[in-house]
Amino acid sequence: MSASVSPLAPKVEVQVPPVPGVTFATAAAGIRYKDRTDVLLAAFTSGTTVAGVTTRSLCPSAAVEWCRSVLKKGKARGLVVNSGNANAFTGIKGREATELTAEIASRALGCKPSEILLASTGVIGEPLDATKFGGVLQATSDRLAPGPWIDAARAIMTTDTFPKLATVTVALDGVDVTIAGMAKGAGMIAPDMATMLSFVFTDAPIAADVLQKMLSKGVRDTFNAVTIDGDTSTSDTLLLFATGAAKARGVAAIKSYDDPRVRTFRKALQKVLADLAEQVARDGEGARKLVRVHVTGAVSRKSARRIAMSIANSPLVKTAVAGEDANWGRVVMAVGKAGEPADRDRLAISFGDIRVAAEGMRDPTYDEATVSEYMKNDVIDLTVDLGLGQGADRVLTCDLTKEYVAINGDYRS
Incomplete structure (x- = not known):
């Protein structure tokens, strides 16, 4: 068991009533x-x-x-x-x-x-x-x-x-x-x-x-x-x-x-x-940020799920979030490797309400200071719109920190 409680833990203890039987x-x-x-x-x-x-x-x-x-x-x-x-x-x-x-x-x-x-x-x-x-x-x-x-x-x-x-x-x-x-x-x-x-x-x-x-x-x-x-x-x-x-x-x-x-x-x-x-x-091991990955505009819901999982499981995306870096290039990478239909020039990527990339390039309204401030939040919403169809899905993950390595490196020790 980890020594410290995750900063993402609920602030109030849940009071559970008896369940008869x-x-x-x-x-x-x-x-x-x-x-x-x-x-x-x-x-x-x-x-x-x-x-x-x-x-x-x-x-x-x-x-x-x-x-x-x-x-x-x-x-x-x-x-x-x-x-x-x-x-x-x-x-x-x-x-x-x-x-x-x-x-x-x-x-x-x-x-x-x-x-x-x-x-x-x-x-x-x-x-x-x-x-x-x-x-x-x-x-x-x-x-x-x-x-x-x-x-x-x-x-x-x-x-x-x-x-x-x-x-x-x-x-x-x-x-x-x-x-x-x-x-x-x-x-x-x-x-x-x-x-x-x-x-x-x-x-x-x-x-x-x-x-x-x-x-x-x-x-x-x-x-x-x-x-x-x-x-x-x-x-x-x-x-x-x-x-x-x-x-x-x-x-x-x-x-x-x-x-x-x-x-x-x-x-x-x-x-x-x-x-x-x-x-x-x-409560992901070593987590400091909850990440909600949203995928919209996919050819199907099944395809959206696979792309969302590719993003959520990417160590490069997760470490970028840990470093409070809105590195959309890593997100593009994760979309491209998912093996699902995607068109680079139709992609739009947002962190929170801030669109950082659109139509295959950096968004013209991109402001580094604004997105950097957003990345300091405990909860990060990462959205990818593929622009191909109506498929949409959402998965949850967390950032990947040095503590994850420490916990698992010492687990049996």
Whole structure:
């Protein structure tokens, strides 16, 4: 965990209300860190449904493979998350560790191992000693409570500099239901599913297949539109749990995606996912600036996304932003290498509201002092208009600083 909190961190701590049907507690198991919590245990009432999206890495962690098998059934009673060890690239020992962890958690919660979801984050290639969960999870289960959420969010942090929480309330059938979530992620963040660990909870009664469809659609413009360094993790996991506790307050179950209430819920869910995704971008390792890359005028939305990602992942663009230099030449480079339709002589590039280049050359109204002043801001909007069509998209990234190198150079030391 980094020594100082990112300057882009939220100024006010998010207050998350209890989510009926969800309790949790944290503990220090000594997985990797000393003198800090590194295990989160969450418990859900019977009938809880679950949906999830996991990394597309072809070298997934053992916990990811475990989750995939549990998600097929769509039911959950517990969640165990550990930080400090990703349990990835650990072979048969990794699979045995997931089985043992689920067995220990199921005994603590009084359910089946197949109803336990697992997530691990931290160093890759180091065997995870699951025996450390032995007495810890049982003792932790005796302290399960509906809060405080901030403790749970801290327990799953690795190089994060601040805990990430978000919540909204939405009315279904005239009854308020809660959606609340947490995330961790600061490095090895590139979209290919969800790019970190995130857990979202609601007391709405929603069938697992409906929940899955909402979540799969929800990641496109949230977690899949964030990149820190272009590297996709082996452990990326996003889970959405619905306890159904709101049924007791008169909310009818949502069993079909055609239910008109799905649109209402999805809109609220999107707010939570978007909030968490932006917090991940704000906490990029060593970040000092949040960068919003906008691409307009592309031949399609898909093309706009690819060009935006090419810009957002460019070390030259990101270091220019770190140096508060509006170097549009690097942006042109990133557009040109994306492999998507582009016409140099139609390009327009802006930083904020200041157009710095147009029609293949520097804008005639360009003023160095004005744009240099803009580049001092904590949030930078970089816009490229291709002038070819109606395709548009936006992705989030951050600048690339010396601290990123320091954090990752010392990560295993």
